[in-house]
Amino acid sequence: MTTVETYGTLADAARALGSDAVYLGGGTLVMREVNAGRAPARVLRVTDPGLAEIRASGDAASLGAGVTMADVLAARELDFLHPVARVIGGPQVRNMATVAGNLFAAHPYGDFAMALLALGARVHFAGGGSPRPVEEVLRDRERGGLVASVEVPRPRDPRAFGFLKVSRVKPKGVSILSIAALLPREGGRIRGARVAFGAMGPTPLRAAGAERALEGQTLDAATIARAADQAADGLDPPTDALATAWYRREVAGVHLSRLLQRMERG
Ligand SMILES: Cc1cc2nc3c(=O)[nH]c(=O)nc-3n(C[C@H](O)[C@H](O)[C@H](O)COP(=O)(O)OP(=O)(O)OC[C@H]3O[C@@H](n4cnc5c(N)ncnc54)[C@H](O)[C@@H]3O)c2cc1C
Numbered sequence: 001m002t003t004v005e006t007y008g009t010l011a012d013a014a015r016a017l018g019s020d021a022v023y024l025g026g027g028t029l030v031m032r033e034v035n036a037g038r039a040p041a042r043v044l045r046v047t048d049p050g051l052a053e054i055r056a057s058g059d060a061a062s063l064g065a066g067v068t069m070a071d072v073l074a075a076r077e078l079d080f081l082h083p084v085a086r087v088i089g090g091p092q093v094r095n096m097a098t099v100a101g102n103l104f105a106a107h108p109y110g111d112f113a114m115a116l117l118a119l120g121a122r123v124h125f126a127g128g129g130s131p132r133p134v135e136e137v138l139r140d141r142e143r144g145g146l147v148a149s150v151e152v153p154r155p156r157d158p159r160a161f162g163f164l165k166v167s168r169v170k171p172k173g174v175s176i177l178s179i180a181a182l183l184p185r186e187g188g189r190i191r192g193a194r195v196a197f198g199a200m201g202p203t204p205l206r207a208a209g210a211e212r213a214l215e216g217q218t219l220d221a222a223t224i225a226r227a228a229d230q231a232a233d234g235l236d237p238p239t240d241a242l243a244t245a246w247y248r249r250e251v252a253g254v255h256l257s258r259l260l261q262r263m264e265r266g
Contacts, residue, residue: 002034004043010051010065013044014126014146023146025101026068028093029109051148054078059154065100065147069112072099080154080161084115084180087165090172100147103137107202107238111178113138114204115163118180118196121152138203159266160184164259165198166251168242175199176243177252179259183219190214195227195256200235200248209233210256224260228253 005021007013013023021042024030033039051066056077063072072078072085073094088094088102088111102112103123117138122131126146137144155161163180167173178198183190193214195207209230217223230253237248 002039002041002043004045007044007046009048010046010126010146010148013046016044017146018042025066025098026096028089028097029101029105053149056154059156061152061154063099063150063152065098065149067099069094069097077154080158081112081115081152083163084112087167087171088112093172099150103134103147103150104141108175108199108240108242110138110204111165111175111198114178114196114198115180116150116152117204117206118182118194119152119155119161120182120194121150123150124148135206141203155182156184159263162259162263164255164262166255174242177237177248177255179256181256181259181263183214183263185219188218189216190219190223191216197231197235197252200232200237200252202236202238205235207231207233207235207256214260219260219264224257224264227260228257231256 005016017023020040021044022030022040024043024045030039051064052071053064054067054071054075055062061078069085069088072081088097099112102110116134121134123134123137124131125144126148131151161182165178166176175198177200180196182194184192193211195210196204197207198204210227213227213230214223232249232252237245239245
């Protein structure tokens, strides 16, 4: 039997969490487990409306853990994230699926978390303390407790951020892979390249080889070819019902090249 416990604050829920309990965000994944009889005995939920808050200042935005993909799409100040939120599931999923839940969604999910990784977002946990880079949180999902909010740097030039999702069923199919790139430019050269892939490892991962090929370069055909060549370097794609690891490796460079060409055109 499953019991549902409701708390007024995230801090109270965090204190009540244990190995026999699971936190319920939007529930798109947790409820599947509950319905299949695979969920832990206790399901914890929080009613604090602050968890659904979006706050945007000049160069950063703070997204409460309970902000949904539909909330992101309704927020004009988050327009750089609209292409990402728009392709997560169908309308019903987007109405429920939260930003924090996406950080813990297993392969092949995690498209939004992958974009947060490329953007260099940081995660705030219940109970305060310093925010942790999303990269660290993805690497170590079991530890850290309950997410309170995510702080996302807003790209100064919206054209510096690009996103691409590859799926068999369009527009809402599950990812064969997804890619996000942040390529800020100074004097025409890329400074601080960040490229991330989704569905190319157990969690979203940065593509170190592609980032090296892009850093300090102008975004032209030769640079794009070098980055595409290195696309799968250091990634660990799984085989699943959608694609084999071999296929994912083969097409990673092709799709990265398409995304970078689109960003080159501006
Ligand atoms: C039909 C369908 C289509 C989907 N399509 C996509 C897709 O295209 N792309 C994609 O990325 N995902 C997709 N998903 C997966 C899922 O909907 C999303 O990843 C969603 O963002 C998960 O968020 P949630 O709030 O529903 O998570 P929940 O189901 O509530 O929770 C998922 C996990 O996150 C944990 N969690 C939730 N909130 C917190 C928190 N504040 N702190 C710590 N842990 C927390 C939960 O305990 C649980 O372990 C799809 C799911 C379905 C059912």
